[in-house]
Amino acid sequence: MREAKGKIIVITAPSGSGKTTLVRRLMAAVPKLGFSISACTRTPRTGEQHGVDYYFFSADEFKQMIDEDAFVEWEMVYTAKYYGTTKAELERIWGEGQTPLVDIDVQGALAIKNKYPGNSLTIFIEAPSLEALRERLIARGTETPQTLEERISKAEYELMFAPQFDRILINEDLEKATKELVDMVTEFIK
Numbered sequence: 001m002r003e004a005k006g007k008i009i010v011i012t013a014p015s016g017s018g019k020t021t022l023v024r025r026l027m028a029a030v031p032k033l034g035f036s037i038s039a040c041t042r043t044p045r046t047g048e049q050h051g052v053d054y055y056f057f058s059a060d061e062f063k064q065m066i067d068e069d070a071f072v073e074w075e076m077v078y079t080a081k082y083y084g085t086t087k088a089e090l091e092r093i094w095g096e097g098q099t100p101l102v103d104i105d106v107q108g109a110l111a112i113k114n115k116y117p118g119n120s121l122t123i124f125i126e127a128p129s130l131e132a133l134r135e136r137l138i139a140r141g142t143e144t145p146q147t148l149e150e151r152i153s154k155a156e157y158e159l160m161f162a163p164q165f166d167r168i169l170i171n172e173d174l175e176k177a178t179k180e181l182v183d184m185v186t187e188f189i190k
């Protein structure tokens with residue numbers, strides 16, 4: 001276990017659970033939160049900027065950072081694509097008097113909880129059911145039949161880890177879920 005300089009909020013959710021909207025609302029409601037920008041090795045998508053959406057690095061640079069012990073957690077999320085939370089990023093946010101909000105996948109979230117058990121609040125956001133998740137993904141219109149099935153089975157897999165999180169938030173009603181999320185985070189960081 002490592003000493004954290006402050007508290008950390010970690011949010012994880014399968015795609016289609018409404019996480020992006022909830023995180024946006026949470027950030028707007030709790031100004032003390034600072035969004036933790038991850039490092040990664042994938043190619044930036046159109047409009048994405050280094051230092052805003054991610055810190056984009058080459059695989060060699062990323063590996064060198066692993067050797068230098070720069071990460072709180074890192075993972076190969078997709079084949080040959082690395083993602084990680086740097087110590088420097090958490091330090092930056094703590095240094096600005098804020099609490100980092102880390103929005104990462106299940107394994108990364110549990111790694112942070114493992115490292116900072118007393119200082120972190122891990123929250124898993126769930127859609128009310130896999131059927132609801134399927135409907136949301138179809139309504140979003142971003143998936144092919146194949147990627148839809150991939151995302152559903154990834155969600156099914158990730159759901160198995162939900163009991164290991166400090167809190168599970170079911171996003172059935174957006175207003176209610178927003179209030180619950182803001183309340184649990186405010187309580188934790190006060």
Ligand code: 5GP
Nearest residue numbers: 038039074075077083084085103104105108
């Ligand atoms: P995308 O490439 O679509 O932006 O993100 C792909 C996946 O990487 C998402 O599931 C996201 O949660 C995860 N991810 C983003 N940043 C990090 C990180 O710093 N650490 C870990 N472990 N996963 C991350």
